[in-house]
Amino acid sequence: MSFLILMHDPLAGTLLLLATLWLAAKVGGELALRLKLPAVTGELVAGLAFAVLHRAWTAFPDVAASPATELLGGLGVVVLMFAVGLESTVPQMLKVGVASLRVALIGVVLPMAAGLAGAWLLLPQGSPLVLDLFIGACLCATSIGISAQVLREKGASHSVAGRIIVGAAVVDDVLGLLVLVAVSGLVGAAGGAAGPSLAGTLALALGFLAVALTLGRLATPHLFSLASRFRGRQVLLPLGLGFAFLLAWLGNLAGLASIVGAYAAGLILEPAHIEDLERRERRTLEELVHPLVSVLSPLFFVLMGARIDPSAFFRPATLGFAAVLAVLGVAGKLLAGYGGGRGVRAAVVGWGMVPRGEVGLIFVATGAQLQLNGVPLLSADVQAGVIGALLLTTIAGPVGLGWVLRGRRQR
Amino acid sequence: MSFLILMHDPLAGTLLLLATLWLAAKVGGELALRLKLPAVTGELVAGLAFAVLHRAWTAFPDVAASPATELLGGLGVVVLMFAVGLESTVPQMLKVGVASLRVALIGVVLPMAAGLAGAWLLLPQGSPLVLDLFIGACLCATSIGISAQVLREKGASHSVAGRIIVGAAVVDDVLGLLVLVAVSGLVGAAGGAAGPSLAGTLALALGFLAVALTLGRLATPHLFSLASRFRGRQVLLPLGLGFAFLLAWLGNLAGLASIVGAYAAGLILEPAHIEDLERRERRTLEELVHPLVSVLSPLFFVLMGARIDPSAFFRPATLGFAAVLAVLGVAGKLLAGYGGGRGVRAAVVGWGMVPRGEVGLIFVATGAQLQLNGVPLLSADVQAGVIGALLLTTIAGPVGLGWVLRGRRQR
Numbered sequence: 001m002s003f004l005i006l007m008h009d010p011l012a013g014t015l016l017l018l019a020t021l022w023l024a025a026k027v028g029g030e031l032a033l034r035l036k037l038p039a040v041t042g043e044l045v046a047g048l049a050f051a052v053l054h055r056a057w058t059a060f061p062d063v064a065a066s067p068a069t070e071l072l073g074g075l076g077v078v079v080l081m082f083a084v085g086l087e088s089t090v091p092q093m094l095k096v097g098v099a100s101l102r103v104a105l106i107g108v109v110l111p112m113a114a115g116l117a118g119a120w121l122l123l124p125q126g127s128p129l130v131l132d133l134f135i136g137a138c139l140c141a142t143s144i145g146i147s148a149q150v151l152r153e154k155g156a157s158h159s160v161a162g163r164i165i166v167g168a169a170v171v172d173d174v175l176g177l178l179v180l181v182a183v184s185g186l187v188g189a190a191g192g193a194a195g196p197s198l199a200g201t202l203a204l205a206l207g208f209l210a211v212a213l214t215l216g217r218l219a220t221p222h223l224f225s226l227a228s229r230f231r232g233r234q235v236l237l238p239l240g241l242g243f244a245f246l247l248a249w250l251g252n253l254a255g256l257a258s259i260v261g262a263y264a265a266g267l268i269l270e271p272a273h274i275e276d277l278e279r280r281e282r283r284t285l286e287e288l289v290h291p292l293v294s295v296l297s298p299l300f301f302v303l304m305g306a307r308i309d310p311s312a313f314f315r316p317a318t319l320g321f322a323a324v325l326a327v328l329g330v331a332g333k334l335l336a337g338y339g340g341g342r343g344v345r346a347a348v349v350g351w352g353m354v355p356r357g358e359v360g361l362i363f364v365a366t367g368a369q370l371q372l373n374g375v376p377l378l379s380a381d382v383q384a385g386v387i388g389a390l391l392l393t394t395i396a397g398p399v400g401l402g403w404v405l406r407g408r409r410q411r
Numbered sequence: 412m413s414f415l416i417l418m419h420d421p422l423a424g425t426l427l428l429l430a431t432l433w434l435a436a437k438v439g440g441e442l443a444l445r446l447k448l449p450a451v452t453g454e455l456v457a458g459l460a461f462a463v464l465h466r467a468w469t470a471f472p473d474v475a476a477s478p479a480t481e482l483l484g485g486l487g488v489v490v491l492m493f494a495v496g497l498e499s500t501v502p503q504m505l506k507v508g509v510a511s512l513r514v515a516l517i518g519v520v521l522p523m524a525a526g527l528a529g530a531w532l533l534l535p536q537g538s539p540l541v542l543d544l545f546i547g548a549c550l551c552a553t554s555i556g557i558s559a560q561v562l563r564e565k566g567a568s569h570s571v572a573g574r575i576i577v578g579a580a581v582v583d584d585v586l587g588l589l590v591l592v593a594v595s596g597l598v599g600a601a602g603g604a605a606g607p608s609l610a611g612t613l614a615l616a617l618g619f620l621a622v623a624l625t626l627g628r629l630a631t632p633h634l635f636s637l638a639s640r641f642r643g644r645q646v647l648l649p650l651g652l653g654f655a656f657l658l659a660w661l662g663n664l665a666g667l668a669s670i671v672g673a674y675a676a677g678l679i680l681e682p683a684h685i686e687d688l689e690r691r692e693r694r695t696l697e698e699l700v701h702p703l704v705s706v707l708s709p710l711f712f713v714l715m716g717a718r719i720d721p722s723a724f725f726r727p728a729t730l731g732f733a734a735v736l737a738v739l740g741v742a743g744k745l746l747a748g749y750g751g752g753r754g755v756r757a758a759v760v761g762w763g764m765v766p767r768g769e770v771g772l773i774f775v776a777t778g779a780q781l782q783l784n785g786v787p788l789l790s791a792d793v794q795a796g797v798i799g800a801l802l803l804t805t806i807a808g809p810v811g812l813g814w815v816l817r818g819r820r821q822r
Contacts, residue, residue: 011485014486015669019652019653019660022649022650026638026650067482072482078422078426234705238433238709239437241430242429242433245427249424258420288705291694292702295648298649
């Protein structure tokens with residue numbers, strides 16, 4: 001008789017897992033706060049603890065392999081970046097545009113050069129130069145989700161430094177895409193294959209941003225004034241979020257990370273466009289999005305922590321390689337902080353650019369698939385070292401940013 | 412060169428799907444409102460439209476088969492019932508307990524008897540009596556999600572009639588479980604197999620409710636006063652939701668639907684338990700849960716609509732059988748409304764109990780797996796007829812409830 005199994009809700013296991021993840025994230029965050037660290041550090045470490053427990057005791061659920069966590073965490077960082085975008089407007093971002101561009105350019109060139117030099121020194125003689133170049137490239141992308149959360153925790157997301165960081169991260173995403181195309185193209189050329197053109201990739205990515213921030217901004221008031229004629233209640237949040245997800249999808253089509261499109265959607269949507277709906281629902285869109293962020297983003301950070309392979313930290317040679325790369329990567333980004341210009345705290349901007357996360361991991365995954373003369377470009381050891389370096393910056397970033405932001409509310 | 416595919420976010424398709432579903436749900440809801448129907452009717456029909464489009468044009472995405480929609484919609488109805496639970500307290504529910512019990516009992520016995528009689532008259536001579544009994548059983552479970560949403564739309568969820576409906580739905584879930592066990596046991600006995608004992612099933616389900624509503628209610632203030640010592644912000648919603656999901660999981664272990672556990676969690680959590688956290692976060696838990704409901708529950712209703720097999724409506728014999736069963740089922744539930752007692756609008760209570768949804772479908776799925784003397788208990792035709800009847804009540808329920816609630820704000 002199988003009917004009691006049918007009464008069993010297939011969702012039940014997911015419900016228990018989510019309850020556990022929220023509890024772990026909040027307890028981890030609390031412990032981090034007591035240690036004067038940003039709460040997000042504790043959420044990452046809570047995820048790492050899950051990974052350790054799963055490896056020590058396989059009956060323990062594998063959080064990183066749960067499709068539900070993957071979906072909800074993935075939505076979490078998209079919603080987080082939409083919320084960050086809502087806190088600024090296009091004109092405000094244009095004001096810090098040149099500073100962001102400077103920070104992003106220095107923050108790509110320096111870590112890449114440092115990584116290239118480090119790899120050249122540390123790897124065995126005779127390694128191909130494109131390998132060193134690729135390792136440098138892995139160090140140049142910024143994962144903005146973590147810094148965005150720290151900035152929110154410290155009430156600094158709409159400070160000038162906060163805007164420069166997020167703006168630089170958007171530029172970084174475009175630059176990172178170009179570097180990936182260029183370096184992969186070099187590897188391909190060494191092997192005789194042709195990749196997509198650099199100019200085409202750049203045109204597509206910049207084209208999306210330009211169209212979204214100009215035409216999108218002109219069209220949005222009309223779209224939402226249509227929506228404000230709806231008589232239903234609870235219309236603003238589903239439609240606002242739908243708009244963000246639509247732009248995230250379009251941005252991804254153009255080769256950018258989904259979070260860049262969601263952030264652009266947040267920038268475009270200004271209070272004036274949706275004031276009718278906000279008045280009727282007695283809540284601003286920002287207020288409506290915050291509960292979603294508070295529920296979904298911890299799942300993203302726990303998931304990021306759970307994806308860390310703890311065994312990478314137990315091999316001294318790998319750890320040494322990772323540590324050197326991480327120091328070089330952090331130093332490059334800290335120097336990039338000075339690109340923010342006068343009157344902006346370079347340390348805040350620099351530390352904000354430090355975390356590498358899923359973007360760097362995508363680079364590594366790409367490198368693992370590239371072949372040079374029939375041999376994979378990245379060996380397992382090199383992969384472990386680079387991943388270790390990315391993880392170290394992922395933990396060091398929020399710690400450093402929390403430290404330089406400590407104590408004072410930012411302008 | 413596969414790296415551009417790697418830059419493609421695997422989540423991107425889901426983002427587009429969700430944006431589309433929200434837009435369709437809100438447009439459908441708006442059209443329904445203009446036709447003086449509850450918005451949820453329009454969301455169900457929007458889902459049905461997706462099902463029709465998918466069948467007409469297979470390139471159109473199959474919403475009902477999307478794991479993301481299934482997860483988010485499933486979470487949606489759990490969160491919805493948690494929100495409904497938050498609007499009432501245990502003492503308030505005990506006050507309507509006897510009325511709810513009466514409504515539920517009549518609402519199980521009458522539709523079951525009517526369904527039994529209808530099936531006996533309509534099905535070919537010589538069909539086994541347990542088949543008629545099983546068809547009757549399929550008509551007795553109430554799917555509360557839809558009525559809960561209509562009550563919320565009309566501001567009637569904390570009216571006396573609203574409480575009686577939700578309370579009766581909880582009792583219904585226990586009774587439905589018992590009927591399923593009993594009828595399946597009869598079929599099993601006819602075939603010589605033994606099912607779980609009726610007494611054990613009842614004890615487990617009632618035991619969960621009793622322990623949750625007594626011990627759970629005593630323990631909650633202590634748990635949340637611990638949580639109120641947390642320094643982090645944005646703690647209340649993840650922990651509150653985690654608590655709801657935990658009880659949903661426990662309730663499911665005891666054989667009840669997950670939504671019953673989530674509803675119990677909402678009942679247990681009273682403002683006094685969490686006032687410290689609510690003061691610090693400047694929002695009540697109810698206010699924080701509402702944006703989640705507004706985003707997730709439309710996905711649940713669209714999904715329910717999308718799961719309808721439109722072709723079931725094109726066979727006259729099936730449609731006739733379905734229509735007779737649906738009329739009998741509706742009539743039984745409307746009479747049950749009189750169990751609400753004096754001073755309570757019987758029509759409101761009755762129509763609130765009309766929708767059958769996923770619970771009835773679980774019954775049918777169970778029946779499809781049961782065998783009597785080597786033949787499946789429910790033939791494909793009978794299945795289509797019963798499913799058609801369930802669907803008719805699912806559309807008729809919110810229409811009827813919206814109609815009897817029209818125009819006036821409820822006490």
